[in-house]
Amino acid sequence: MTLSRSSLPIEIQKLIIAFSSLPGIGPKTAQRLTFYVLSQNPEETMKLSEALKDVKNNLNYCQNCFFITNDESVSSCNFCKEKDSASICVVENIVDAITIEMSGIHSGTFHILHGSISPMNGIGPENLKIDQLIKRIGSKSTQEVILATNPTLEGEATSMYLSNFIKENFSGVNVTRLAKGLASGTDLEYSDFNTLSNAFENRTNIN
Amino acid sequence: MKKRGAYTKGLISRCTKYKDSDIIFTLLSEEGGIQNFIARGAKKPSSKFSGHIEPINYIEIYYSGNSSLPAVSQVQSVNSFLNIKSDYNLLMKAQYLVELSEKFFSDDTNYESQLNRLIDTLNELPKTNHSELVVLVYEYELLKSYGFGLRIFECSNCSVQLKKTSHYFSVNNSGFYCDNCLGEMKTNENMIKLSVESQVIFRSIERRNYKNLSSLDLDNISISDLSKILKESISNVLGVQLKSSRFL
Numbered sequence: 001m002t003l004s005r006s007s008l009p010i011e012i013q014k015l016i017i018a019f020s021s022l023p024g025i026g027p028k029t030a031q032r033l034t035f036y037v038l039s040q041n042p043e044e045t046m047k048l049s050e051a052l053k054d055v056k057n058n059l060n061y062c063q064n065c066f067f068i069t070n071d072e073s074v075s076s077c078n079f080c081k082e083k084d085s086a087s088i089c090v091v092e093n094i095v096d097a098i099t100i101e102m103s104g105i106h107s108g109t110f111h112i113l114h115g116s117i118s119p120m121n122g123i124g125p126e127n128l129k130i131d132q133l134i135k136r137i138g139s140k141s142t143q144e145v146i147l148a149t150n151p152t153l154e155g156e157a158t159s160m161y162l163s164n165f166i167k168e169n170f171s172g173v174n175v176t177r178l179a180k181g182l183a184s185g186t187d188l189e190y191s192d193f194n195t196l197s198n199a200f201e202n203r204t205n206i207n
Numbered sequence: 208m209k210k211r212g213a214y215t216k217g218l219i220s221r222c223t224k225y226k227d228s229d230i231i232f233t234l235l236s237e238e239g240g241i242q243n244f245i246a247r248g249a250k251k252p253s254s255k256f257s258g259h260i261e262p263i264n265y266i267e268i269y270y271s272g273n274s275s276l277p278a279v280s281q282v283q284s285v286n287s288f289l290n291i292k293s294d295y296n297l298l299m300k301a302q303y304l305v306e307l308s309e310k311f312f313s314d315d316t317n318y319e320s321q322l323n324r325l326i327d328t329l330n331e332l333p334k335t336n337h338s339e340l341v342v343l344v345y346e347y348e349l350l351k352s353y354g355f356g357l358r359i360f361e362c363s364n365c366s367v368q369l370k371k372t373s374h375y376f377s378v379n380n381s382g383f384y385c386d387n388c389l390g391e392m393k394t395n396e397n398m399i400k401l402s403v404e405s406q407v408i409f410r411s412i413e414r415r416n417y418k419n420l421s422s423l424d425l426d427n428i429s430i431s432d433l434s435k436i437l438k439e440s441i442s443n444v445l446g447v448q449l450k451s452s453r454f455l
Binding site: 156161185191195197 | 222261262263287292294299305
C-alpha cells in the first residue's frame, strides 16, 4: 500500500496546508516544517502558537501613519509620536519604512500606503491608505511630502497619482520624489535606457 | 548582444517578485505567445537585469532551459515607452491595452502581427491629444481581427444599408438596427444610440481612413458611447471584465 498525504491524520494535513499558504513555502517545505513542529517538545510548539495568536490579536494599525502598533490607543503610535510632522515620507509597506528609519536619514514621520496602484491587479487608489494621507496633509502643518514608493511601474504610478493630487489640492505643500539613477556597484554597460536617462536627468554638480 | 541559448522578443505584461531577489515575468512574445520566464537576482541593485525587467518594456532576451519557467541569461530593452510611463493617464491606458492583448494573445497563433499592432499602438499613444481614440482604434481592430467585427454599414437584423441618421447599436447583436427593425426588438435589449458624427468615427476606423479621423473635431464629439460599445463587446467575447478597464 502506498502512503498518500490524504491518509495522514487530518491535523497534519491542516498544518501542511496552513504552512503552504505562506509566501515562498511549497508543499515539500510545508511538510518538512509540519514534521519538525511535531518533533518539538510541547512548550516550544506552544510558544510558536502563542506568538502567532499575539501577532493577530494584540497588534493594530496606527490610524495616523498605518505602522503596526501594540498601543491600545491607535490614533498615534511610538513610530510617529514626537517626530517632525512637517515632513511625511510616503512608502508602500512597513518594511520600507523600517529600512528608511534604520538608516536614520529621515527625521520626519511616515505614511504607509499598504500597497501600490496596480490596474492589472485591480488595485486602485481607493484600496490604499491614500484618503487617510490626504486628510493628514489637510489637517496638519505639512510642508513636504516625500514620495518614497518603489521605482517600479506600480510605485511610479502611485507616485504620479499622489503628486498630481497633492499639487492640485495643496498648493503650499512641497512634493518630492526620491532620486532615481545608477545604483552603487552597477556596471554602466548593463544599465537600461530608463535608468541611464534618469541618471542623466538628475545629474549633480561636483564642487 | 552575444548569442547564447534561445532568443525571443516581446513585451513584458506582468512581473511578480519571487523569493528574495528573483522576478518571474510574463512576456507577450513574437514567437511563443504568452511565455513566463525567471530573471534570477533581478531585484538586486547590481543586477544586469534591473531596469530591463518591468511591465510595458519591449525587450529582447536570451534564455536557457526547456522547462516551463526558463531562466533569462541576457536581456536588452528595445523600447521602454518612457513617454507613457511619465504620464499617469497614458500609463493607465497602456496597462489596459496590455491586459486586453494578454487576454486575446492566448487564443492566437499569429503572435508577431498581434505584438506589432500592440507596439505600434503604444508608440502612437503619447503622440496624440486624443489618446482615447488610439485605444478605440486598437479595440476595434482587435475585435475585427478575431472575427468579432461590428456591423456598422447595414442593419444587423435585415441587412439594409443604414441611412445617414442616428441609429441604435445593439451590443448583443454587434451591430446597428434600422428604424424598421428597431420597433420589433425587445425593449430590454442593451442598446446605445449613436449620433451620425460618432458613427463616422467607426466608419473611418473600419475603412482605415485615419486621415479623416485626425481631421474630425473630436472635442465636440462624444466618443464615450463608442468606447462603451467596444468595452461591452470585448466583455461579451471574453466573458470577463478587464480589471484595468475601470482605471481609464
